[in-house]
Amino acid sequence: MNFTGAFTPDHLKFLLEGFLVTLQVASIAIVFSFIIAAVIGIIRYAKIPVLAQILGVLVELIRNLPLLLIIFFIHFALPEVGIKFSIIMSAIIALTIFESAMLSEVIRSGLTSIHKGQIEAGRSSGLSYIQTLWHIVLPQALRRMVPPIVSQFISLLKDTSLAVVISLPELMHNANVINNQPGGDKFVMPIFILVALMYFIVNYTLSIIARRLELKTT
Amino acid sequence: MFKRKKRILSILLLAFTAVFMLTACGDKKDEESTGNDSKGKDALQTIKDNDKIVFGVKNDTNLFGLKNPSTGDIEGFDIDIAKEIAKSILGDASKAEFKEVTSKTRIPMLQNGDINAIVATMTITDERKKEVDFSDVYFKAGQALLVKKGSSIKSIDDITKKTKVIAVKGSTSTQNIREKAPEAQVLEFENYAEAFTALKAGKGDTLTTDNSILYGMADEDSNYNVVGDLFTDEPYGIAVKKGNTELVEAINKALTEMKDSGRYDEIYKQWIKLN
């Protein structure tokens, strides 16, 4: 192991650049995932005929496939049928597809957890179904969902490392580039330990935030 | 309750805008199409229209294409050849753009238009000719064996069914070793760096691929050397998407110019130190 050779300013800067890409891709993906998941979650909760069933099947399929396969497929297989994205777009799309399927279940169960009595109360006080959903169910469900959404973001940060298979210049990729230098085998352990710590610090902080929010909402 | 709802919403909104701003300034505008799937138009025309040419190159192959973490640039023989081609076609070496490929991803990336041409230690084979069009040979390599100094393996004849041979996924060397030494156990790795690490870790007895790459490894760690005669011809070619004859011609012209001017020999001597 060669810590001084591994942790040169150039290498550290290169790793930070990679981490920034990881954070960016994960952040964009969580925003889109949340929006899409909310739509899917509401449609399935409201049991809108046909659409709810189709989405149910899709969610079930995606949840049961490896993310690595989805990333690789989006970037390398879809172009065979004429659909083409850049590396960063492929990563964002693949992560969004996968995470929104996961998140839609969180949102659906958040909605289901709101007591039926409240809905009936809302309806009987003259609100329409949509109004009840918007003013009574959603705000409460949303508050309950914040902690699981933060957890999902932690998963996303970890999962972004899989985009290494399509050469997205994120943290794992940049770590490998450093290790591939001539004589880089002496850097492998120090670099991997540092990279693990980088993920840990950010994710652990997020998980503490999630726990705080959980305590507040219950 | 109403206040809290508002607060949560505003926190979420703030987070979203922060993220968008972060990405808006950080996100490098991703490439326009590299074309060459638009009907009837040769990739050469697209390259000229975009005023840039995108090459798929290795990022982990010492001497041919290796990414330098200090600069973020990829350096090597393949890179310099590609720059010369850009200079010949577009008049400026800096109009060459590089994208990282592996043996596994280079053909899909060419087919899906991520790159205009592959300059990535790629051997011309009949099988590959069905998928892509090749330029003239730009580097003559051959398959050899890399072993730890003092190994009992001196040539391909010393490979027995107990020998574990390390190779790289999707490369011709994998197929060749299965033909020339069918009794050997072949272990396939993602890339050359991993393969060499595996050899150093004792996961196999010998690593086989093109001698050019093996010399790069021996150059890196003097405990290893290249043994045996070349048991295959591995002529490297530059691959472009099928049907782009004009682009192939332009690349061939660039190669001839390079060889005539002596620039090719300069690049060769700079990178390839065959003993």
Next chain:
Amino acid sequence: MLDFTILTNNWDMYVEGFKNTLLTSLLALIGSFLFGTLLAVFRIAPIKSLNWIGTIYVEFFRNIPLLIIAFTLYAGFPTLGIELDGFQAGTIALIIYTSAFISEAVRAGILSVHKGQTEAARSSGLTYIETMRYVVLPQAIKIVIPPLGNQFINLVKNSSILSVIAAGELMYQADLISARTYVVFDVYIIVALFYLVITLPLSYGVNYLEKRLAKSN
């Protein structure tokens, strides 16, 4: 539309990958169940230092990507003189990672067993370990089965990561087939079907168990 000759021509490779995916997932499930249970017991044992070890382990490994554990074992450990092949490194990485999640599930299961029972067992003369072994764990297991099923699904999906360290599982075989046939789309659609053959029934099973458990409570 789908070219099934890809499947028939490469049947042996797909089956080989299927077997390896199942094998590594099963080994990792057993390993991480045992190790995860140990960690859970550590976390609730009445000994502070054990609590800390358990907590640090779980928090650390839950918050880093599986890929980095796999790379470290596979590419990093050899530089320390510890050699593991892709399958071994990958399976151990899966165990290290999944144990952290399973220990949380087991811990929740243990905590759900009523405190009164533990106290009763202790006061009837059983040691702490005996109480765990004969009273608490057997009851906790029932509650833990559905989350274990979910972790098994995750293991099957996560084992695809082993393809980057040459472990010979489904995704790795697909990479090889794709490199030889120059076909991407069909090769990976077929490999997706292989994954679904394992994960979909499991997912239905877990759903069923969860519903039954919810009813019985």
